[in-house]
């Protein structure tokens with residue numbers, strides 16, 4: 120089986136389960152993990168925390184160019200406001216370009232001792248790592264995703280309503296998939312996995328099967 124610098128690209132919409140699945144995949148196969156959404160959330164958070172408008176392209180580009188993960192120490196980037204700001208700055212080609220090198224560099228140089236990387240996001244299989252060893256597109260029905268995100272968010276803020284979360288996710292799906300720069304879409308060669316009716320263990324079994332099949336095939340070919 121191919122064991123050198125495996126790249127697993129995991130794309131999909133908000134609350135599809137891709138983050139949890141990616142972390143499990145990384146730990147199961149001994150790979151490093153990068154949540155690329157945290158980079159866009161990071162830029163969104165910087166804009167909001169400096170009182171800047173996330174719609175200002177020049178400021179957002181400057182924030183993305185100067186971005187490092189340690190700027191996020193102690194920052195709460197999982198709030199709905201930061202999610203919205205992330206999706207706004209993520210539609211800017213200038214911001215995407217500024218974050219591209221960081222993501223590709225991470226994929227090319229896993230920390231020593233690890234066999235490769237798992238990156239999750241919206242455009243990993245299509246733009247960031249089009250030659251990824253394995254590509255997964257994780258999806259679920261929008262009301263199922265909204266329910267999952269609502270359950271997560273109400274643990275921190277019990278005033279948030281399900282309708283609000285549903286509306287927010289729909290708006291973000293729309294913005295992420297209709298933008299011109301690297302829209303969210305499944306790569307042609309991605310395994311499509313719908314987790315609407317699967318809990319995380321069942322989804323992980325399906326994901327493992329897809330990964331093992333592809334790794335086996337690429338080992339036989341190469």
Ligand code: CDP
Pocket residue numbers: 132133134135138155156157159160202205206207209210239240241242243291295
């Ligand atoms: O966790 P959730 O799925 O809600 O979102 P996330 O993965 O943290 O991403 C936040 C936002 O960043 C998304 O709505 C996208 O607009 C953007 N994003 C992107 O454009 N490209 C990526 N590779 C990752 C995230």
